[in-house]
Amino acid sequence: MKNIVKKENAVNRQFLGVDFVVLSIGKNTMVTKMLYKSTDNVPFHRHANEQSGYVISGRYILKFEGEEYELSQGDTYSIPADVEHSIVIVEAGEVVDVFSPIRQDYL
Template sequence: MKNVVKKENGVPRQFLGVDFVVLSIGKDTMVAKMLYKPTDNVPFHKHPNEQSGYVISGKYRLKFGGEEYLLSEGDTYSIPADVEHAIEIIEAGEVVDVFSPIRQDYL
């Protein structure tokens, strides 16, 4: 468990071709910073983790629950566990995601 992580100590990872950094990990939550490139493709998928995010920069089209949401700097979202979702990268940027419970596949 890493309760406090300085930015230079984040753990770089990749999932579905998307680069990201695992930051703090608590008992029930995990914080990750997604580093989206215009060439990234995140198709519809689901996981047993609730996912909430904050858009630091970039532009995205988030799809879930039969809806599409255009997201940009300062926008936030929450996706319930086990709900199919996808994200289209319109403009490169960074997003902070919080997962609960911890995503074991991100460790």
Template sequence: MKSIVTKENAVKRQFLGVDFVVLSIGEKSMVTKMLYKTTDFVPFHQHPNEQSGYVISGEYILKYGHEEFKLTEGDTYSIPANIEHSIEIVVAGEVVDVFTPIRQDYI
């Protein structure tokens, strides 16, 4: 586990067809940067990780609970663990996500 990761050493991954980069992994959390394309769609799913995000660029529709949220540059969100959610990509862009605990399926 490294506490400093340079952009050249960030690990590129893909999950559900979405490209992303693992930026850092701590003892109890991880930071990723999602690289969303307009052809991406993340269907309803849930995981045992709390997920908090910051929209760097793009436009998204986040659905969880019985609500729908439009997210654009500068917006943030937190999704509790084990809550079904989905994201529709309206305009391609990047989102930084923090997961607690670490998502083992992203390593």
């Protein structure tokens, strides 16, 4: 199965007030680009999807499992499925996230 999405065909969405773009959907994974604004708020939440990310730009504080991690350009992370987490946007920017399995609530 091929799934090629040209940037002009990417699907714009919003979840919890955060703008993002669905870049690609495979059989078991989904790639998104989060477009964080400095006014966005991502409260503690959990989902059945493992989430791994790459910070393109901006600065963030990722909180999970009782720890806080400051992230900036070039940093990566992985959050296990069903683990409560939140993100504080310190400086607006973009993050690529990969979810497995596909997040049905992002479709």
